[in-house]
Amino acid sequence: MSRRVKAAADPNNGVRFDIRDVARLAGVSVATVSRTVNNVPTVNTAMAARVRDAIRELNYFPNTQARALVSGRSRLIGLLVPDITNPFFPELIKRFEETAVKRNYELLIGSTNYDSEIQHCLRRLIERNVDGVAIMTFGVEDPVLGDLSTRHIPMVFVDVSQEAFPQDAVMIDYRHGMEEAVRHLVALGHTEIGFISGPLNQHSATLRRIAFHESMAAAGCIPKEKFIVEGDHQLEGGMAGMTKLLDNPKPPSAVLCSNDLMAIGALRTLQTSGLRVPEDMSIVGFDDIHLAEFVNPPLTTVRMSQVELAREAIQVLIARIEKLNPADHPASQPVSTRLVIRGTTAPPRPRPRRK
Incomplete structure (x- = not known):
């Protein structure tokens, strides 16, 4: 490359190269550059x-908007x-983005604030001409389907009830992980086991509660309604739920929580009540967020594979976007869950009175 071109390729001098410059330097056609990119x-x-050498030397960045205009696809999910x-x-x-980028797609995020912002999020996605949408928010199936289906935008529901429309869905095997958690507690000697659920207007929270009931029955235990309280999947919900359980004359000796945030909130309430975990009560969470292994004591929890969840959802969605023959890609499998034993579970023993 000439000294002049090398100087021009310096990103600090403000010169911008286009696809024709890359083709010229590489000695190939513009079409070859496009296909390589x-x-x-x-x-x-x-x-x-x-082509790749030329792209590096020229510090060239493809114009994704121009590519979208030519292809009619934004390559946004x-x-x-x-x-x-x-x-x-x-x-x-993070897992969704890693998976999407490997398939040459970018991710556009919308946080619905438990549905109060859903219409704003949908409008933003539609205005950006997304190729498809993965939906992990809850109880919004009808408005989502109405706005996206009429525009023929492919979607995949992740663990969301979508009975009204036959859309693709990726489901989660809550039962396996929950059953492992219940069996673990029963093996330790617990028979009085409580549960703090998520808000029951959310499909996933209802499924987790059902999995708890079924797992207790499979272990030969009868769950007591006074030991089952509804939370909100937030720290505060775990704190409030544990306070209600402790108001029982004889609280449960172990408590499962519908997610890790509530389990951490429950830990907080136990500690401020003068009770020790796991000596005075065992706690089990669900999800296995990164923080779970760093709380004190480290949280025993049910792990739901985020990598597996993202891979299944992206695979299903791209198959719909690219109109792949169903025979050319495997059917989505339920995302697995499994127990991770850490420091918040132990055999039950008589608890001291609260201070």
Whole structure:
């Protein structure tokens, strides 16, 4: 490359190169550059290598908007989550983004604040011309389907009830992980086991509560209604739920929580009540957020694979976007869950009175 071109390629001098400059430097056609940038596998290996070398030397960045105009596809995938402040969802978003980028798509996030912002989020996704939407928010199926279906925008529901319309869905096997958690507590000697559910207007919270009841029955235990309270999947909900359970003359010796945030809130209430975990009460969470292993004591919880969840959802959604033959891609499998034993569970023993 000439000294003049090298100087021009310096990103600090403000010069911007386009696809024709890359083609000229690489000695190939503009079409070959385009196919290389779009990862078309039929491009000659040597030509593709020259194109990539030229892209690096010129510090060239493809114009994605121009590509979208030509192809009619934005290569944007929308992801709707209910609460971006819940640590589970940023961790999940990271996995979604990693998976989408590998498939040459970008991610556009909408946090619905448990549905109060749903219409604003939908409008933003539609205005950006997303190719498809993955939906992890709850109880909004009808408005989502109405706005997206009429525009023929493919969607995949992640663990959301969508009985009114036959859309694709990725489901989660709550029962397996919950059954492992109940069996673990029963094996330790617990028979009085409580449960703090999420808000029951959310489909996933209802499924987790059902999984708890079924797991207790499978273990030969009868859940007591006074030991089952409704929370809100927030720290405060776990604190309030545990306060209600402790108001019982004889509280349960172990408590499962519908998610890790509530389990951490429950831990807080126990500690401020002068009770020790796991000596005075065992606690089990659900989700296995990154924070779970760093609380004191480290939280025993049910892990839901975020990598598996993102992979299944992106696979289903891209198959719909690209109109793949169902025979060409495997059917979505329920996302697995499994127990991770840490420091918040132990055999029951008589608890001291609260201070």
